[in-house]
Amino acid sequence: MKCAKCGKKIGPLSKRIVTKDNKYLDEECYSKVFKNVGIKSLTNTKIRYTFDDFNKLLDQAEKVNFDEDKETINQTKEKFRNHDALLFDRLSFDPVDKEIMQPKTLTKPFEVIPYSDIVGYTPIERGHSKNKKHGITRAVVGGALAGGVGSIVGATTGGKQFDYTDKLGVNIALKDGNFLEAYFIKQETKQGMMVKAAYDNFYRICSLLDGIIAENGHETSQKVEMTNPNDNLAKQIRDLKELVDDEIITQEEFEAKKKQLLEA
Incomplete structure (x- = not known):
């Protein structure tokens, strides 16, 4: 595999992260944007940002905490509760805003997906x-x-x-x-x-x-x-x-x- 940003080859044991649209980023590139990545970068954990999002953050020249925004997540969960969302296994379906909430797991990020x-x-x-x-x-x-x-x-x-x-x-x-x-x-x-x-x-x-x-x-x-x-x-x-x-x-x-x- 190769880094989508710099084109360098990423070894099987090299640190890397995967964007939402399945683009790989090596440590040299992702460390320019994300801080507090830690050991998570040793896995193929998918982040909630697309490759385009990464490039926009890179242009802003300001590092972003790799961990999810807990306040935003809590607000989203509260909204789903207030809308009497339907729960199926781990997925919540919001009938008002027509969105699906996927909780964070070992292999997937917290994410809200529109019905569309x-x-x-x-x-x-x-x-x-x-x-x-x-x-x-x-x-x-x-x-x-x-x-x-x-x-x-x-x-x-x-x-x-x-x-x-x-x-x-x-x-x-x-x-x-x-x-x-x-x-x-x-x-x-x-x-x-x-x-x-x-x-x-x-x-x-x-x-x-x-x-x-x-x-x-x-x-x-x-x-x-x-x-x-x-x-x-x-x-x-x-x-x-x-x-x-x-x-x-x-x-x-x-x-x-x-x-x-x-x-x-």
Whole structure:
């Protein structure tokens, strides 16, 4: 890898930070802007600034504390509470200002993302019975499958086909190529009240994301789908066939949906 600012090669053990838009900065360059970086620079911790932000800060010739502004973070958290934000795993959804708050983790910075940055999401549902493994991973890109495969999965699974649910959640795709994650089950969990509560949250966040994607408009959906429409269609059909193989939908339902997709 190379420093986006000076072009010098950055060794695998060299100090570095990563900008919000995935640009690497070596210690010589980032130290001109950020102070109190410390040992964090030994990892690939992503900062909340883009590369353009870094250049603007560099022009100001005034160093910025690398740590997050705690006062600003607290004010943001208070605003989300006052707006009765919906909490899914670690993500908070503000229905008033239409923003998502992602808390700081070991690998991600504190960040507030507008709903308009969402371009799609992938529901993740994996489980197994005593001897048979099942896995459902459906991409809902730009709302393209809303009311299609997504609704079939939501209407017919719900963990009822599994003795155990192994993983349940969503990966949310953003315009800049990054992802947000919300997981309600992360390890083998036997069917019961805990799984039921997880599925309640799973369906709620999927419905919320469907609405956000629809609000973002046809232009966003079309832009994502046009990247490779033939591959996308083939994948949807393969996904449907997997549902048939797992006995989640019938052959008749598969043929009807396949015909609908081919005629679209």
